Amino acid sequence: MEKGKKQSSNDNVTLLQFVSTMAPLIDMEKEAEISLSMSSGATRSLDSAQKKGSTILNLKCVDAQTGLMGKSLLEFQSNKGDVLPPHKFGTHDVVVLKPNKSDLGSPPLGQGVVYRIKDSSITVAFDDIPEEGLNTPLRLEKVANEVTYRRLKETLIQLSKGVHKGPAADLVPVLFGERPPTVSKKDIKFTLVNSNLDHSQKDAISKALSSKDLFLLHGPPGTGKTTTVVEIILQEVKRGSKILACAASNIAVDNIVERLVPHRVKLVRVGHPARLLPQVLESALDAQVLRGDNSSLANDIRKEMKALNSKLLKAKDRNTKRDIRKELKTLSREERKRQQLAVTDVLKNADVVLTTLTGALSKKLEGFSFDLVIIDEAAQALEIACWIALLKGPRCVLAGDHLQLPPTIQSVEAEKKGLGRTLFERLADLYGDDVTSMLTVQYRMHELIMNWSSEELYHGKIKAHSSVAAHTLYEFEDVKKSSSTEPTLLLVDIAGCDMEEKKDEEDSTLNEGEAAVAIAHARRLVDSGVQPANIGIITPYAAQVVLLKMLRSKEDKLKNMEISTVDGFQGREKEAIIISMVRSNSKKEVGFLSDRRRMNVAVTRARRQCCIICDTETVSGDKFLKRLIEYFEEHGEYLSASEYGNE
Ligand SMILES: Nc1ncnc2c1ncn2[C@@H]1O[C@H](COP(=O)(O)OP(=O)(O)OP(=O)(O)O)[C@@H](O)[C@H]1O
Numbered sequence: 214m215e216k217g218k219k220q221s222s223n224d225n226v227t228l229l230q231f232v233s234t235m236a237p238l239i240d241m242e243k244e245a246e247i248s249l250s251m252s253s254g255a256t257r258s259l260d261s262a263q264k265k266g267s268t269i270l271n272l273k274c275v276d277a278q279t280g281l282m283g284k285s286l287l288e289f290q291s292n293k294g295d296v297l298p299p300h301k302f303g304t305h306d307v308v309v310l311k312p313n314k315s316d317l318g319s320p321p322l323g324q325g326v327v328y329r330i331k332d333s334s335i336t337v338a339f340d341d342i343p344e345e346g347l348n349t350p351l352r353l354e355k356v357a358n359e360v361t362y363r364r365l366k367e368t369l370i371q372l373s374k375g376v377h378k379g380p381a382a383d384l385v386p387v388l389f390g391e392r393p394p395t396v397s398k399k400d401i402k403f404t405l406v407n408s409n410l411d412h413s414q415k416d417a418i419s420k421a422l423s424s425k426d427l428f429l430l431h432g433p434p435g436t437g438k439t440t441t442v443v444e445i446i447l448q449e450v451k452r453g454s455k456i457l458a459c460a461a462s463n464i465a466v467d468n469i470v471e472r473l474v475p476h477r478v479k480l481v482r483v484g485h486p487a488r489l490l491p492q493v494l495e496s497a498l499d500a501q502v503l504r505g506d507n508s509s510l511a512n513d514i515r516k517e518m519k520a521l522n523s524k525l526l527k528a529k530d531r532n533t534k535r536d537i538r539k540e541l542k543t544l545s546r547e548e549r550k551r552q553q554l555a556v557t558d559v560l561k562n563a564d565v566v567l568t569t570l571t572g573a574l575s576k577k578l579e580g581f582s583f584d585l586v587i588i589d590e591a592a593q594a595l596e597i598a599c600w601i602a603l604l605k606g607p608r609c610v611l612a613g614d615h616l617q618l619p620p621t622i623q624s625v626e627a628e629k630k631g632l633g634r635t636l637f638e639r640l641a642d643l644y645g646d647d648v649t650s651m652l653t654v655q656y657r658m659h660e661l662i663m664n665w666s667s668e669e670l671y672h673g674k675i676k677a678h679s680s681v682a683a684h685t686l687y688e689f690e691d692v693k694k695s696s697s698t699e700p701t702l703l704l705v706d707i708a709g710c711d712m713e714e715k716k717d718e719e720d721s722t723l724n725e726g727e728a729a730v731a732i733a734h735a736r737r738l739v740d741s742g743v744q745p746a747n748i749g750i751i752t753p754y755a756a757q758v759v760l761l762k763m764l765r766s767k768e769d770k771l772k773n774m775e776i777s778t779v780d781g782f783q784g785r786e787k788e789a790i791i792i793s794m795v796r797s798n799s800k801k802e803v804g805f806l807s808d809r810r811r812m813n814v815a816v817t818r819a820r821r822q823c824c825i826i827c828d829t830e831t832v833s834g835d836k837f838l839k840r841l842i843e844y845f846e847e848h849g850e851y852l853s854a855s856e857y858g859n860e
Contacts, residue, residue: 245624266301313350326487338487380582417650429649430612434817435657454584461594483568507555570598596636697737702849703824721756745774749787790819794827801834
């Protein structure tokens with residue numbers, strides 16, 4: 214990050230400018246999401262909805278289980294084949310279940326949250342098992358998650374009134390450039406809980422603990438950003454702070470919970486149980502509430518109410534009925550009070566409360582304030598979503614990397630007008646090194662994989678830790694040294710191999726020849742002994758993912774190999790990554806491949822081997838991609854796709 218960048222008018226947005234720019238953009242984004250979902254008037258038929266991926270038709274319920282803190286898990290498979298049709302459902306989406314043939318606007322059998330998705334089935338968590346209709350053909354429809362937008366709007370309204378009181382009153386002027394950030398002049402002394410931390414991580418922790426209002430932790434790929442966030446939390450707990458720790462995604466929040474649990478921190482995870490990893494359920498608010506005294510009292514009251522209700526049904530005398538009703542009313546009030554107390558007890562008692570950013574606006578957290586708000590993955594969150602959490606405390610630590618992908622925005626117009634500009638990036642530009650520490654040792658990639666990204670995006674400042682700097686695929690037991698496992702960097706060129714790109718019905722681009730080559734390379738790796746679970750194929754285009762998954766379903770030995778879009782793989786890693794770039798056309802059009810952040814994420818997912826498959830003629834039309842290709846040619850192996858023949 215460049216030192217103390219001058220504040221440009223663009224960086225120094227005022228609170229009022231921010232509110233007035235964001236309000237219409239949030240509406241645009243909401244509209245765009247609704248039009249992607251089934252509730253859209255633009256969807257005229259069920260078939261077109263299935264093509265859009267917003268509904269899955271003709272399903273059967275194959276399993277029903279209870280147990281997820283009172284929720285019911287229903288698993289659905291297609292009546293039409295082994296694999297679900299292509300769809301845009303993701304875990305944690307809100308969905309409704311309907312009879313397959315019922316009208317578009319018909320009432321649902323139930324509404325739930327997607328719990329798990331496999332190629333062949335989808336599992337949804339419902340509050341109750343729908344009473345009827347489960348034995349007939351069914352369909353699932355994705356619905357827009359309006360709660361999120363309501364919460365974003367509420368936060369904007371709160372900001373628009375000005376923040377002169379409350380826990381964040383002194384932080385807001387700093388984050389809008391009206392007052393400079395401050396640090397404690399006292400020398401901060403601390404003993405590390407994790408004694409393995411490197412010098413850049415230690416330095417970041419020291420700076421974070423000294424900051425009085427704002428600290429940015431810049432964590433390039435694999436540099437232990439979350440490890441550092443966890444240490445900051447542990448140090449702050451030792452100091453007696455109450456902390457709100459958030460991230461945009463549930464998985465990132467759970468990742469922190471998992472790493473804190475062994476340290477026996479008093480923590481609570483707030484969120485819908487279907488959106489939490491099974492291993493963190495013990496820490497969930499719902500689970501802790503169920504274990505509390507007030508909750509068992511509430512339970513006793515409910516039993517009493519049940520008995521009174523049956524008495525009421527049998528009672529004949531008016532006076533008796535009136536008395537019972539009165540008693541029921543009192544009990545119901547008491548039950549609600551006990552329930553609320555049970556929740557408040559758990560939250561009060563916790564040193565660390567963890568939730569997603571939008572979860573921070575949960576009614577349960579109303580009235581709570583914190584000494585410190587930490588946001589992980591802050592460069593992947595909408596600024597307005599960050600504000601939901603930031604309004605709850607006077608100090609904040611934002612961790613992220615604005616040189617990886619920003620949040621996904623559905624509305625092209627809202628994106629153009631700045632909805633995707635993150636708070637992390639804005640503050641990094643506004644205050645630079647004054648408030649930032651960049652982590653500089655990475656623990657994932659072979660040096661050759663790392664160097665390209667380090668030089669291109671991080672001013673050459675990243676170093677590979679000795680434990681990974683020279684690691685190779687063939688060091689694994691059972692992996693043979695072969696022409697496919699030996700190279701760290703591999704470039705497979707489809708130029709001149711007659712493998713032009715195509716468009717699918719949704720206008721997403723795909724490349725059949727390239728997909729076949731990607732699968733062929735994966736097969737070669739597996740034949741040399743690499744575990745399929747250690748291989749990932751990633752590609753920028755959704756249609757290419759569908760095509761690759763179809764090819765994979767024909768090969769048993771590749772069953773456990775992951776296939777994903779680049780965007781969907783951010784934050785993850787594999788020993789071997791195969792990147793299918795897809796674009797191959799005479800106009801040298803590369804579309805959104807040219808976003809340096811996307812290629813940065815793609816390449817840096819690989820630990821020991823990174824294989825790029827592309828049409829070098831086409832992609833070299835873009836200067837940034839040309840340098841990437843040249844780097845791979847210079848430091849890696851070059852093969853023509855024709856060498857994979859008809860494998
Ligand atoms: N000081 C360290 N010594 C040894 N290993 C470390 C150290 N710091 C981090 N690691 C390891 O590096 C890996 C990445 O760490 P972590 O998950 O914290 O990174 P991250 O920066 O959050 O990752 P991402 O690139 O996904 O943002 C983990 O396996 C972690 O154990």
